Amino acid sequence: MKVARHTLVSDGRTDANLIPIINWTLKHAAGIELSEGVQAELWRLPEKPKSITQRLVTAVDLYPCEVLFVHRDAEKESPRVRFDEIRDAFEKAAIQLSCQSLSH
């Protein structure tokens, strides 16, 4: 049985509505039979991470997962800008996380 635990990093609390859609997508597009997702509730933190990279690193620490999703509001930017921004953040976060796991 293919199972995936995923975490959603997004801009607002209402984006939790995306989780059932992600579950559906994982099932029908990726063949994941069972997926369970949570929204990273970073607003609860006393010191909220500001950059997307830091949000990704914190989300993985607080909500370990197999798949990490990022949702960003367009805010007048083109999809390309957001895509590049997220990809760049993922690359930086991956480096930070691999450094952290090596130090542990």
Add this chain to the structure above:
Amino acid sequence: MARLTTRDDPERVYSQLANRLSGLIGSVRGIRVDRDEKRELLTLMMTGSDGTELPARALSDGTLRFLALSVLELDPETPGLLCLEEPENGIHPDRIPAILELLQDISTDPKEPADESNPLRQVIVNTHSPSVVMAVPDSSILLAKPAKDIRDGKEFAKVAFACLQNNWRAKADPKQTIVTKGEMLGYLNPAAVIRRESSTAERSRRVIDLPELQTFFPFITP
């Protein structure tokens, strides 16, 4: 209590109970049982520090629950499993450590041999209270969380019981579901959840918005 006072000196039993109760409400001078032979009625009476005597029916639910648990703790002939629904209900937040200490005293100390002074007893409580979650031993916590599973190709909802990382529960079973740090945030930092982005209307100002109280909410940032 009748069993306790039969096998032991009643005054000693009442004194022990009064001491325990003082840990909760801080103003208990004594406890006694009033016997009304004519009406065949027994009434527990509690004397406060100012000498006022109150019957059990005038005591709060929280005080009565604490009293009942104190009697249980003293009675070695009450073994077994004790399940309590939100034992902190009706109890002042400052007194929650006292009731948690009492519940731990009721349960068997696994580091000591089981005997009359350490009867075989287990206590299970459920709670939504951050004050309780923060104060109990870390290995005691099991977080009941909604989960999903599949059987015969059909998905269904279930409850998973997850423990905190790095305690004996997690080490004993590699398949044990572990609580993520994120899942604990609501219990560790409840004030952040009720924080509003802005509070402009004076009529809707809440306690948490009062400027003079801001320094008492250490977990929230503007």
